[in-house]
Amino acid sequence: MSEQGYDHATVERRWQEAWDEADVYRTPDDVDDPTYVLGMYPYPSGKLHMGHVRNYTITDAYARYRRMRGDDVLHPMGWDAFGLPAENAAKDRDTNPRDWTVDCIETMRGQMESMGFGYDWDREITTCTPDYYQWNQWLFSRFHEEGLVERRDADVNWCPHCETVLADEQVEGEAELCWRCDTPVEQRELEQWFLRITEYADELLEAIDDLEGWPNSVRQMQRNWIGRQDGAELEFSVEGYGSVEAFTTRVDTIFGATFFALAPDHPISGELAEEDEDVRHFVEHEADPEGDEPNGVETGLTATNPVTGEEIPVYVADFVLSDVGTGALMAVPGHDERDHAFAEKMGVDIEPVIAPEPDDWDGETIPDAPDVSEAAYTDDGVLVNSGEYSGLESETARERLTADIESAETATQYQLRDWGISRQRYWGTPIPVVHCEDCGSVVVPEEDLPVELPEFINTTGNPLDAAEEWKQTTCPDCGGPAERETDTMDTFVDSSWYFLRYVSPDLEDAPFDRERANDWMPVDQYVGGIEHAVMHLLYSRFFTKVLADHEGLAHREPFTNLLAQGMVQLEGEKMSKSKGNTVSPQRIVEEYGADTARLFMMQAAQPERDFDWSEEGVRSTYAFLGRLQGMVEEYVDSTPDGDDDAIASYVDSEIDATVAIASEKYDELTFNRALRETQELVRTLRQYADFTEPHAETYERGLSAVVRLLAPVAPHLAESLYEQLGDETEDEFVVDAEWPTANVDHEYVRKRRKLVENTREDVRHIVDVAGIEDPQRIDVVVAPDWKYDALEIAVESDADNLIGELMGESHIREQGDAAASYGQDLQAEREALSRTLDPDEEHAALESAAWLIEREFDASVRVVGADEVDESVLKNAEPGRPAIEIED
Template identity: 60%
Template sequence: MTTTGEERERGFDHTAIEPHWQAAWEDADVFRIDDGAEDPEYVLAMFPYTSGSLHMGHVRNYTITDAFARFERMRGENVLHPMGWDSFGLPAENAAEERDTNPRDWTMQCIDSMREQLTEMGFGYDWEREIATCEPEYYQWNQWLFKRFREEGLVERQGAELNWCPSCETVLADEQVEEGEAPEVPHGDGGAVEVCWRCDTPIEHREMDQWFFTITDYAEELLGALDDLDGWPNNVREMQRNWIGKQEGASVAFEIPGYDEVDIFTTRLDTIYGATYFSLAPGHPVAQAIAEDNDEVAEYIEMAEQADEDDLDVTSGVFTGEYAVNPATGEEIPVYVADYVLTDVGTGALYAVPAHDDRDHEFAEAHDIDIVQVVEPTEDADADPDDIDVQEAAYTEDGVLVNSGEYDGLHSEDARETFVEVFDGEHRTEYNLRDWGISRQRYWGTPIPMIHCDDCGYVEVPDEDLPVELPEFVHTTGNPLDAAEEWKHVDCPDCGGDAVRETDTMDTFVDSSWYFLRYTSPDFEDAPFDTDRASDWMPVDQYVGGIEHAVMHLLYARFFTKVLDDGDLLEGVREPFTNLTNQGMVLGEDGHKMSKSRGNGVSPQRIIEEYGADTARLFIMEAAQPEKELAWSAEEVQSAHSFLQNVYRLADDYAAGAVATDEADDIADYVAREIDATAARATEEYEGFRFNHALQAVRELVSLLRRYEDATTPDADVLERGITTAAKLLAPVAPHVGEEIWERLGHDGLMAEAEWPRAEAPADYAVARRLVENTREDVRDIVDTVGIENPETITLAVAPEWKHRVVDIAREADNVVPAVMQNEELQQYGEAAADFAKDLAGRAQYDETLSPAGERAALERAAWLVEREFDAEVIVLSAEEADESLAKKAEPGRPAIDIES
């Protein structure tokens, strides 16, 4: 049992109120945003893949955006908070196979079910903007955009060696390949292998013709603009920088007599005089050419291509018998084919400098190759040139050149510049980023709008024939599009002859690269989106989603945005997402990632049934800041639930007239100030995405209100304002309970549309609070230390005006005691002033304090708390009223305390 009968009777019943208010929001169109709205706050969660059920990660993600959207809406902002479905993709095909249905029906069922679950969570979306990427109304624009990209020269068809997953029977992008555990291979030393990100099957490599978006054309801007994305987490920016992987260097041609000139790429052209051998990647054309006449080389290449990457030693390689001419020294250096040289890095060929590169050094030692030092530390470097022995270890720092002919003494940096000219090379920038292969040999995706004609080659499907819709799904082992004979055979749009459609579909990351633009005009028929509105509403102000999309999705979306902006489909939108938050993982109660195998998963559905959506939302938001990981905790869920019931009961009792009320007094002032301070604090925390702090402030306020109601005869206006404020501050996170309270208190309309509380802390709030808290602590301290059993009277006396003046002087003066004693007005206090000045002189700092009257007022407002705690009378006195012996102990910020029992 989670709720007692009594609680249910007096509290709210989530199974009744949640559907009720969900319907009320729907009826009132609360979350709808008008097309004419000007530059709304765009709050977006990464749309879900249509797996059919929400998991806790989704719930957390969408609770964050929903709470923020509701907060902004209550503050009077226009808010765009849409939802849609990332609904193309392989799993739907698998599910269709398993269940003897088709991907479309399966996906549509999943969407219906997930939409219902989102609604049950109380998430407020503008459902009129709902999109599903698997609908022709959406994916036709993928096709249209593909053609526009092609016009811009951003589409290429290239043969490429691609990652092939034998289990999914599909091509994978590099980003979809992960390092995984090697399966049970007898001789395996546990080395990592490349596996499919979805099914963990080790991947193979195949050479195929593919469609590519040439994202590398934008590499430089994608990289550079990261610096200005201040609203993004550093780690995501860093991951993108790594992925783009810019390297600046130079390329220089080496001659290998009998073969072509070979271009190398290097970032250390300054070390060229130290090049003592030359290395080719096994996949390099010249290596292949040499292999034709050299069995040993052929064998090595064969072996290297078969081997898993990490099986081969760093020093593995084979001497080709050929020599390259070092253009710097004119010497012939041996040419090796070595696996550590990667075909797709740089030019796939390099000159090796064992003296100044760790890998080259290791290789040279293993193959007994000369090591020649050509750089030594500069005079002001940390290292002493005499300590450097490149025979032992490579010296990889920059320095000054030696053994480099006429260039000795040149600094590395200058040498790199000079040598580009001298050796007829060129400056070159290399990127790790590859072009984006979008072809997938699958059914459930966007058909690529191309037709292949034997005479005309590849021809675009004319715009008027778009969309190219998917044919009926057929169960087949290969690609169903290949089997759709009728669909596949068409007339060539150019010559009218027999032709066939492209049977590849697009990577689903194409869908998600612009969906945030479609939300701005989901029914627009002339283009993917309305340029004016999208340009006004973009960029997304708050984008929230998982870290797993740090590179692929976010980089592709940035790429699309830039291309669209350059193509004038957008105006002045260079980046899609201003602020990005990656929500942390939801862990099971055992602190481990929720998983079926561990059996530590918690189903959102069950929590909604048992405790209600508000409880789930509140727990999630209180447990940790959005970007931190969060461990499930049954106790804390329970605690969130009871808290909501308590707040509701507080409101209910008041509304039912069960609370006796009285006129305003000091206590009411105290409570009123706390209400204002809480609103101010909570607002600031909401703005900063620190929802847990905001909610903590609300809990404190509710606790105070309950004491106020319990221990005193409260002022009706103040109590009601307190309850309303607490409920409103809670409403973004627990919206159903918020509405229920709003209604109980007799308000018309919806709290979702009500005004956010005014948020200004009272003047001197922090100082007054500190005074009160310190004083309360001191009283406790005394009672406890002295062991007073039953205090009867607690007398507090604030410091006199003149002591405040002493502090003021002390604050300014270098020499406190003389400064004070020179003050004529203070001289009348004689010894006392001198003593106090001496005390102060020993202190490093003076806290801000209230005036004597301010201190007295603050203590009087808070006296009820002390009375309640100690069950004793509390008397607050000015210095003049107090007994001389007591008053003299008071200091500004620290009243004198006398306790009688």
């Protein structure tokens, strides 16, 4: 080992070559105990960033851990290789997206290999290759056969700079800018291809409750995106336009409807805009659905309430959305916050028609109406000011009114819309359709797939429109002239099923092997960024359900457990090229090694949390790995011959405790806690070796446990140390070694550790406060048995008079003033009390750990029973907090 640290470059290069030569990470197709671990595959942007490194270290560490626990682990990697960034990069550099993408993949694959990620590269997939995207086209055809594909005109988000359609989530901020280039987004009407995800809306929503291994935040985001609302559709008669259908979830509030509102793009709004300058100006220039405050314009029209017959004013309002409900609504400002804000702004009446149900309500008396002048009352309650329906509870009133109103029908609405997959760009999967004047739009037959991309043409707009030779074709149905569809698929299609392709990446006659997929799926542990919480995960769930219905897939959900990892920050801000605050993974690997980068990231925070990159933390981690190598080398060079004594027993117990707790934390993916335990064990082993000649078997067992516990996170050095510890009966690689095991009582360990640390801290405090420079002897005095009994009673008791209960026990009462004083202490701290070890366990634990105190203070240490000291000392001893007497 050099003075600067261990030779990480040599160690890592050696083991990466050894793993590759032995084909260590290849996963057979047929296995007995399959575990599928997967990180969201990356877009090949050219270089790994720290977010990539963290994501893939998490999955790699967990995959290695599960493998050491005996599982057959599938841990593949691939490339989300289509997309507009590559097309733009190719245009800027006058090259083509394919060459650009391939170069980026080669660079990133090399970086991944330098990080020591244990992927089965035989299963690598690249979505821009025909042998992958032909199955996107095949799936499109299957969805089309099942009535799940539709082509229709639609208003779309259009980026004039990128010259492509954007999904709603790709339009950012109040200014509505393109997520890629910050250009203001326009609205256009185009013919688009849609996948009918709404056909699965109910199942997608209801199955969320079963995703117990997903973060609650992600599940709620999906619920909100699907946005199911149960209510009623009913008709209001609008002056000059007849019946207009509105949707409401609160028909019980209909007596409080004081205005009617239309979306800016409602057909009536469009007609009004042609005749009324105020409406036209509002629709074209002022309407802002994303604005902080609702805004609108009065039309001069009225709508007739179907229950009261009352005529109420009609507004065009930007808080009404045409794609939510019917684009028209009855507005009840007394019981809806948004309606209330609009009514205040426009001077519309606000009337209460729902009152909170009184605590002592008899079910008959009509309660007083609430004051809704300042804020809406939005909960259910009892109807007031509602004619014959007054006095009914909201739920009952909803049922009654829906039945009584002639035009009303129960209805369910969703915020979820069908998935528009059309993109006006080159670098994507060609949609397998030809357009024939006689036959219309015809899906390309399976035997003619894949429809491959032509050579790239560097032009404005969609390069496929300029590829005339490619575009001109014949109709599969009639043989006449036809044109190919020039839209390509949204790249979310690629990622909606890629996890299935990994199980049979070379299969030539189907997108995936059904039998293997049913064995391996669902993915046991999926890891990726929170930014994909809605779209990618929702689309993947949709595809999985369709494939279960029509292709024999045995599972209806793709991912059992999901971890959304936090960001890597620098000085509190997300690393970003635009901010100039990135840290190069390659530099860290070159200076400190991949193991250092991996270990630092995993120990810095729980995987779900953001954390700040720290160069000091990296250096500290590097130094730790160097010290560990030094410990192993020193042990191997001079095998110790110490006694199997109380100290060895303590160290043995700490090894068991560390293995048990770290294993539990690995199971939970709280790697930082597992690594903290492991590093504490290293510290204990160092202290042991510094204090006395270690017992060889105990010390080697501890080092072996540390090496295996670190192996998932720091695999290169772990391999080197595993080899140095050298047991010919063991597996060749640590990645194939058995995980260390220990069966311990976690609660006992917690109590013992707390006891030892509190005792050491008390000694430090006394030495510091008393100014004792050279303590000669330290007595640690265990409390008398009766105090343990008193504590047990106090923990169990719910009596108001705890002291009285304690004094009811004769052996405690016999202690007189000492019992009364201790009882008062217990009474005062009652809420914080907890059990400790019993007297014999406490005495034994302190005996085995006394060497730690002796080592720290260079003084002899005795653990003393209660019958060996004066009462003056004994009064300070309590369960879990022995008395300390120091002689200098």
